[in-house]
Amino acid sequence: MNETQLSIIEDLHTQPAVDSIEEIQTRKQFLKDYLLKSKAKGYILGISGGQDSTLAGKLAQLAINELNIEHPGASYEFHAVRLPHGEQKDEADARDAVQFIEPTRTHTVNIKPAVDASAKTFETVVGEPLSDFLKGNTKARERMKAQYDLGAHFGCLVIGTDHSAEAVTGFYTKFGDGACDLTPLFGLNKRQGKQLLKELGAPEHLYKKAPTADLEDDQPGIPDEQALGMTYDQIDDYLEGKKIDTQIAAKLEERYKITEHKRQLPANIYDTWWKN
Ligand SMILES: Nc1ncnc2c1ncn2[C@@H]1O[C@H](COP(=O)(O)OP(=O)(O)OC[C@H]2O[C@@H]([n+]3cccc(C(=O)O)c3)[C@H](O)[C@@H]2O)[C@@H](O)[C@H]1O
Ligand SMILES: Nc1ncnc2c1ncn2[C@@H]1O[C@H](COP(=O)(O)OP(=O)(O)OP(=O)(O)O)[C@@H](O)[C@H]1O
Ligand SMILES: [Mg+2]
Numbered sequence: 001m002n003e004t005q006l007s008i009i010e011d012l013h014t015q016p017a018v019d020s021i022e023e024i025q026t027r028k029q030f031l032k033d034y035l036l037k038s039k040a041k042g043y044i045l046g047i048s049g050g051q052d053s054t055l056a057g058k059l060a061q062l063a064i065n066e067l068n069i070e071h072p073g074a075s076y077e078f079h080a081v082r083l084p085h086g087e088q089k090d091e092a093d094a095r096d097a098v099q100f101i102e103p104t105r106t107h108t109v110n111i112k113p114a115v116d117a118s119a120k121t122f123e124t125v126v127g128e129p130l131s132d133f134l135k136g137n138t139k140a141r142e143r144m145k146a147q148y149d150l151g152a153h154f155g156c157l158v159i160g161t162d163h164s165a166e167a168v169t170g171f172y173t174k175f176g177d178g179a180c181d182l183t184p185l186f187g188l189n190k191r192q193g194k195q196l197l198k199e200l201g202a203p204e205h206l207y208k209k210a211p212t213a214d215l216e217d218d219q220p221g222i223p224d225e226q227a228l229g230m231t232y233d234q235i236d237d238y239l240e241g242k243k244i245d246t247q248i249a250a251k252l253e254e255r256y257k258i259t260e261h262k263r264q265l266p267a268n269i270y271d272t273w274w275k276n
Contacts, residue, residue, distance in 0.1 A: 001241050004253050011263075012164040013187040014239040020199035023192070024059065027184045031063035034157075034182055035076065041155035042077035046143050046177075047101065048214070049093030051207045052161035055197050056185055057101040060159055064104060077104040079156055083143045086112040089214070089221055093206060100202055107150060111142040118142070136215030140176025148179075157181040165190040165235045168252065169228060170259020171213070178262060189239045190232040228255075 001009075035043065043060045047053045061078045068076055080103035082094055098106055118138050122130040130138065144158075151158045160180025162172060164187055172178045185193060190211070197207040210223040211232065225231050230251060234244050238252055260273060267274050 001243075005238065005241065005249070008168060008253070008256055009239060009241060012167055012239065014164045014189055015187070016240040018188070018192050018195065020195050023188070024062075024196055024199060027059050028063045028066070031060055031182075031184055032067055035063070035067065038157060040157045041075075042079065042104070042157075043159050044079040044081060044147055044151040044154065044156040045159040045161070046083045046147055047080045047094060047097050047103075048083070049088070049090045049095075049097050049206070050209070051190070051193055051197065051211060052163065052166075052185060054097040054100065054202055054206045055193050055200075056159050056161045057097065057103065058197075058200050058202065059184055061101050061103055077154065077156065079103065079150060079154060080106045081147055081150060082106065082108040083111055083146060084108070085115060085139050086110065090209075093209065096203055097206055100206070109146045109150075111139060111146060114142050114145075115139050132216050132218045135217070136213070137173045137176055139215050140173035140213075141179075144176050144179045151181075159184065161185055163188045163190070163193060164239055165193075165232055167263060168235060168239060169230075169255045170262045171224060171228060171255075172262070173215075174262050189236040191236045 031043070042064060045053060045057050045060060047057050057078070057080055064076045064078045068074055080098050080101055082098065084091065084094070088094060115135065115138050119130045119135055147158045150156070158180045160178070160183040162178065162180070162183045163185040166172055167186070188196070194207045210225070212221045212223055213227070214221050216222060230248050234248050235252065237244050238249060261267070264271070264273050
């Protein structure tokens with residue numbers, strides 16, 4: 001393993017193998033401890049029907065259930081938010097995920113009117129349409145806004161689904177799905193997330209489906225692996241310290257480097273990370 005791989009693994013806290021029961025316990029405990037310390041009333045998270053939000057949502061609901069048993073009279077809540085952009089192609093998966101999580105409460109917010117309004121304003125101001133790619137990031141930021149509005153109203157903290165196989169590529173929208181109050185999945189890679197979902201008894205189709213950001217109107221449901229030009233198996237292997245194809249490793253390390261600004265707080269005059 002070269003120095004770069006070693007330092008990325010250290011930064012992202014990935015392990016070559018994890019024990020599912022132990023990981024579930026540790027992450028659930030983190031969610032419980034953090035909530036008690038924060039004095040918030042619960043958690044909120046967008047549930048897409050994909051792997052990451054199914055896992056983070058289930059862990060959050062389990063943490064909430066335990067807190068309510070351990071603190072008689074308390075009524076902590078987990079709010080699941082369905083956030084379709086108009087009609088969601090994998091709507092059935094989103095419903096299955098909510099059913100599996102059994103959230104305290106569920107809300108549905110169609111983000112399309114707000115996204116359309118932003119795109120229209122952009123076009124009026126700039127005189128050119130917002131590109132489909134940038135509109136995709138607007139969708140992610142609109143989802144973030146909806147979660148923060150609901151979260152603040154109900155006194156709940158916003159959960160993020162960032163994990164190490166996503167953090168390493170910076171494949172998320174800055175201040176969109178990247179914006180949150182805590183990240184209970186951090187340290188896991190994609191296959192370890194699947195491992196935990198299996199242990200939790202999630203429906204197989206929710207963690208065996210191809211991961212997708214599903215942000216672009218022109219390419220609905222485009223698999224992350226296609227957009228990234230590398231597979232999650234390759235990313236996971238790299239994060240587990242294994243040797244992967246040299247060109248893919250170089251591409252991954254380049255992505256890591258250019259997306260460092262997403263993993264840091266905004267730079268100030270005392271910071272030096274941006275000079276590397
Ligand atoms: N060096 C630097 N220092 C500080 N800030 C820097 C910067 N370079 C760019 N920036 C800022 O970052 C912005 C670009 O970052 P960002 O807005 O995130 O945009 P960007 O990284 O270009 O796009 C987001 C990517 O993440 C993917 N995504 C998004 C959401 C969810 C998922 C998923 O898997 O579910 C995937 C999406 O498909 C797309 O490929 C720039 O416009 C600029 O403001
Ligand atoms: N249609 C949606 N409805 C609700 N939340 C969404 C939607 N799309 C994205 N999100 C939120 O944005 C987060 C980032 O999306 P991402 O695609 O990385 O995760 P995922 O859909 O849960 O899992 P996967 O990687 O398997 O697609 C999700 O975890 C979820 O919280
Ligand atoms: Mg997804």
